[in-house]
Structures are given as structure tokens and as C-alpha cells.
Amino acid sequence: GEDVEQSLFLSVREGDSSVINCTYTDSSSTYLYWYKQEPGAGLQLLTYIFSNMDMKQDQRLTVLLNKKDKHLSLRIADTQTGDSAIYFCAALDSSYKLIFGSGTRLLVRP
């Protein structure tokens, strides 16, 4: 079955760009997602990309998809302290359920 992996922690300085990486194993995944979770809160859908796309940009967020390497990344431009949270990568598997990575904790230093 699908397996999704992420690095556990990323620390950046306010104003810098953050890049969070994710790898997945199932090449038939049709949708790939990025979610944000703040302490004590649920999951907020940030963006998603369809598998036939290479890139998607939405304001400060840029998603890059390398299907050959099964690698997904989320770039946050001009990172702010309010961006500090856990970011989850998820892949929609062939039975239409989301498989999540373990989450990357982003810490933005002032």
C-alpha cells in the first residue's frame, strides 16, 4: 500500500522561504495534498495538486511535484511566525482514502 514520508522538523528565520519535502510510494495516487495543523486544532487544507501537474502556485505557496521520483514539496515564501505549525503531506490512494505522512513541524524564528 501507499506509504508517505516527511522530515520531522524544519526551522527557518522569519522572512525566509521554507521548503517542506515529502515522498510517496504509490505512483497511481491521483491527488496530493498539503494540510496545516496548529496546536489543538484540526486540519486546514492548504493546497493540493493533481497528479498530471508539475507545479501549482497559490499566493505564498508553491507546490512542486516530481512524479518520476514520487517527490512532493511545499514552498512557503516570506515565512511568517503565524506559519509555525505542523504540515502534513497526504496522498489519495487507489481506494480513495488519504494516506498521511507523519508531519513536519515548522518553527519560524523571529
Place this chain on the structure above:
Amino acid sequence: EAGVTQSPTHLIKTRGQQATLRCSPISGHTSVYWYQQALGLGLQFLLWYDEGEERNRGNFPPRFSGRQFPNYSSELNVNALELEDSALYLCATVDSGEQYFGPGTRLTVT
């Protein structure tokens, strides 16, 4: 438009009791997914309901069950509660590939 809602926000039960969690999808969404976010285990798929039918279930014992009502709202029932059932339970609904999550129900089993 209202998002996905869940109730209760918090639920405290003792071992052996039963818990019932509720989810109301976004208007017009017919699919409801349930996920468990337990400490140290990440987000795990539990159940998927669509048009009143159970379509898929994750690797959880039968004491985790649920149903979907004609108005597409859903209940998750957990029988014979165990301490390790303590977790945040998230409900999500789907529209054209976008999975939107509710705020979750935090279940604590003592």
C-alpha cells in the same frame, strides 16, 4: 457556507464504555471519511461512507463502527473503549478531490 462540523468537541469516557462521535458534512457533500490522530501514531484512516454505505475501512477492530444518515451526516461509534483509543477523531468530506476536515473530537479514555 458552513464547513464540516463535529460534536462534541471533547469527550471523556472510562474504559469499557461506548463513545459516539458525530459529523455533519458540508452541504452537498455525500462522502464522509473518519480519521484517528493518536499521539505518536499520526493520522490513520478509519472509515469511509458514501451515499449511506460503508465503502472502505482501515485497519481497526470491529468495535469501531459507524453509519451515515440520509442527510449524509455520520456517526462514529467506539465500543468497549480502551486507553489507547484516546485520540483526536477527525471527520472529512470530499468535493472534486478536495478533502475538508472538521475541527475534530478529542476523546479521552481514563
